[in-house]
Amino acid sequence: MLGIETSCDETAVAIVRNARDVLSSVVHSQVALHAPYGGVVPEVAGRSHLDRILPFYRSALAKAGLTADQLDAIAVTHRPGLIGCLLVGLSVAKTLALTLELPLIGVDHIQAHVDAAFLAEPESELPLLALVASGGHTSLYLVRERGHAERLGATRDDAAGEALDKAAAMLGLGYPGGPALERAAANGNRSAVTFKRVLLAPDSLDFSFSGVKTALLYHLRGPGCVRPLPDLDKAARADLAASFQEAVMDTLVRKLALAAARTDARTVAIGGGVARNTRLRELLADDATLKGRHLVFPPLDLCSDNAAMIAGLGGYLLAQGKRDPLALEAVAKGI
């Protein structure tokens, strides 16, 4: 199965056998391209996908030691994402499916983040509870049947990664914020400032991260932003990074634990760019409610955007009989 991913700012192509063996996976992150703007510029992202997608297709085949006639099918992210970006991958996937006379499988990007758990650990037992936390999404899913994740809760405002990115920008730590904040936090005291954990109603599985972001802003500039941003020294910045990261990761863990307590999930998995975070992984491993469930922490490259997860889920869906028409559309919104 050839997988193609161009939904946001990673161009990725991968080849996966039997929905479990990754034969090749090439990824180009456009982070450097978007860094001057402090966020992803859709038009710039789409053009960069266009430049790389065909060389990456050839490179994925070469790395797997295969030729195009050995492919069985083409899987492609068709939702959710930036329309101009999705269309690049979708056009290439349709062209390959048509010319090579292969089945086309449209894959939901978020379902694929969840499904990465099966690439990391193919024997993961169901039901599987998954947290997907990235720059655009923060949601909890329950999977009773592979490929069919049911959403239990989602953020009502900012995604966790978005809050981390904005906090890092306020602290002058650069873009993308999550990794920069994590690096700065390594030398900081995570109890220096207690940012409130926003949990919404006691039984809610939804998230809200806009409040903690504002709390940091007011901490720096006073309520109502009456002061200019202070000149922070390295130690003060590290303490704030560690305290802010702790509030976000602790909130994610508490919600995952609440969901685990309310479901019969045997496996608990994480995915999305924020799942790369070491402190999140530490807190999850230490959580009392999650003890006794099998935790799947996919390798870092399977957490952030990649095409192996698209080819993996695509391969599974193909075996289930799924086929999509060449009229398959790009859709901005997900499940």
Ligand code: KG4
């Ligand atoms: O899944 P992803 O690569 O792209 C999408 O947004 O779909 O996730 C990117 C997000 C960004 O917000 C980034 O700051 C965050 O994941 N991130 C991290 C880490 N690495 C990336 N957040 C916390 N710790 C990290 N190590």
Ligand code: ZN
């Ligand atoms: Zn993603």
